Amino acid sequence: MNKANKIIKVEGLERSFPSTEGKGETQVFGDVWFDVKEGEFVCLIGHSGCGKTTLLNILAGLDQATSGHVIADGFAVEKPSLDRAVIFQGHALMPWMTVMGNIDFAVSSRWPAWDKEKRRAHCQQFIDMVHLTGSENKKPAQLSGGMKQRVGIARALAIEPKVLLMDEPFSALDALTRGSLQDELLGIIAQRGQTSFMITHDIDEAILLSDRIVLMTNGPEARVCEIVENSLPKERTRSDMHTHPNYYPMRNHLIEFLVNRSKSFREELASASYDPKNPPVVRPAADGDTLNQVAS
């Protein structure tokens, strides 16, 4: 696993904003180190306001870090790239374009030389993939929230990015729609071997989708508390994962983090040895958690 090609490396990332009182700077997060390997699905969990969106914008190249850097496929990220597709928190579809138009806007940006026919065929493939066949000529306003986010997924994947970045893509949806979209996304990503990074604050979503979960403490001055390896088997589904003996250890570990440790991490820091470059890696399981401090 460690030998796998690291598509994204986050190295000592810090982001500060001028503080609201007008004096000095407020650090949103700092000393953040983690990576995403090829074909891997990494989730980042943290409370609202800890800087998740800010971090994702830096990964996408839409925002600049105050210090540290992000390496994507061997090069420092300075600006957005077609190699890193983003699914935004609000679906961010252009309301004056149809479903086809929205996806075609992305595809024609990716392959400007393609003729219309070739682009259409390519778009159609992705529209079919997210089960929107028949809605090609609808405008976003005519679609339900779940369908809009499906278009967002199709638009992001249609450019065949190396990495898919997602900022709480399902947080605005009702529970039922969210569930079925998670299942679909899981299938699509597994089938394509798509390297993905997703921000969420939904524990079950993280357990279902991710291989590893990065835990971020509360801001300001948020840190990566630890990295949790998913101990559930890769072939899990939303309906059967609850029956696996490792499900509750995973879930309880994450809840414990969100409820208590995300707030009290600073005290934890003082008492234990903590290396921000190699945050502790934990694998919660029914037969006891394992803590592997592997140097990467």
Add this chain to the structure above:
Amino acid sequence: MSQDVKDRLKAMVASIGFLVVFLAAWNAFVVAQSGPAADMDPELAALLGPQAKGESALPTPGDVGSEIWGHISNPFYDAGPNDKGVGIQLAYSIFRVLTGFGLAALIAIPLGFLIGMSKLAAQALNPYIQLLKPVSPLAWMPLALYTIKDSEISSIFVIFICSIWPMLLNTIFGVASVRKDWLNVAKTLEVPPLRTAWRVILPAAAPTILTGMRISIGIAWLVIVAAEMLVGGTGIGYFVWNEWNNLSITGVISAIFFIGVVGMILDLMLGQAAKLVAYAE
């Protein structure tokens, strides 16, 4: 019959009802004013003209109706500088409004685009726009006449000046408030700036820009009447003034009717254009 059609029919019947009541009241008012004036000094009667014969100075709806019909049936006659058909006069005014408005749009929309894209430019130019915007366009007239020395171009200039502000401000506002998400989508797709302007910013801001254009053309049509009254020569504003000088209240009222109709048509046209670029979020 669907509820929608029924409602519209009801509104139409009510509209016609209002018109009938209004015309009847107008007619009754004029008739009541024109009482018999039998025992009047003949000399005074001669001085007073038609009023002495017991007629009111105000025309009846019938008088105005036949005058309007007369104009409609022969709109384009030309019998010298003081006697042209209302169609010719309206054409002059429409030409001036469309020229001034068109030039203003050609400048305001691209300029507003540039200003709206740069926070610095928007902040730097805002005080000037705020200062110039509330100035009555007619206040520019003497300056225009003095510098341009041509009454035709001066009235076009006045239309230009009054149409530019709503379009400029709305374009700046529309461009500056394009949702950041849409711009971020374009950025992550590495879309070049011109294509972003054309495919994202313009369609996003178009409804706001068109609202500005609609306000502008409304103001331009208000202003042209006053400008032509000042400058004279041709145009529907001059026509109104001329009718007033001839003491033809019938003529003035029918001109008001034509001004209203043209203003309504101009607004409807931009309203239709606004529908074409509207989008629902």
